[in-house]
Amino acid sequence: GRSDSDSSTLSKKPPFVRNAMERRSVRMKRPSVKSFGAERLIRTSLDLELDLQASRTWHNQLVQEISVLKELKEQLEQAQGQGEKELPQWVKDDERFRLWLRHVEKRKTEHKCELKADKMMRAAAKDVHRLRGQSRKEPLEVQSFREKMAFFTRPRINIPTLSADDV
Numbered sequence: 036g037r038s039d040s041d042s043s044t045l046s047k048k049p050p051f052v053r054n055a056m057e058r059r060s061v062r063m064k065r066p067s068v069k070s071f072g073a074e075r076l077i078r079t080s081l082d083l084e085l086d087l088q089a090s091r092t093w094h095n096q097l098v099q100e101i102s103v104l105k106e107l108k109e110q111l112e113q114a115q116g117q118g119e120k121e122l123p124q125w126v127k128d129d130e131r132f133r134l135w136l137r138h139v140e141k142r143k144t145e146h147k148c149e150l151k152a153d154k155m156m157r158a159a160a161k162d163v164h165r166l167r168g169q170s171r172k173e174p175l176e177v178q179s180f181r182e183k184m185a186f187f188t189r190p191r192i193n194i195p196t197l198s199a200d201d202v
Contacts, residue, residue: 110123111126
């Protein structure tokens with residue numbers, strides 16, 4: 036009969052308890068630094084073998100590049116010793132060398148940009164530190180909280196509302 040239906044039987048679930056152990060597993064897991072370290076330790080021999088192979092391949096490529104660059108350096112030094120002021124034509128014609136030079140130039144400009152950004156960040160941090168030091172009446176935590184609240188409660192840009200005709 037109807038008395039056996041789900042709606043008529045009383046719930047056997049206990050009342051909701053915040054932070055109960057059974058509920059903890061349901062919550063989103065936050066990756067901790069420790070668990071990451073443990074994962075890194077549990078590596079199979081296959082993982083290690085693949086890493087070793089990758090390292091060897093990378094090492095061989097680097098050794099090869101170094102030998103090519105040493106040879107190139109010797110040839111350029113010879114040309115310079117013979118009074119050459121410009122890059123030899125064969126170097127200018129070599130597509131790999133041109134790509135490599137472009138890559139080096141790009142890296143150089145990226146590095147300059149990184150240094151500039153780093154310098155700006157240090158200057159900004161210094162300014163913040165100086166400004167915070169000027170108002171040392173309250174603890175740093177309180178000051179930090181005030182700054183965050185000021186950020187979240189700052190007036191936003193007013194977006195004009197559409198009139199009924201525009202909709």
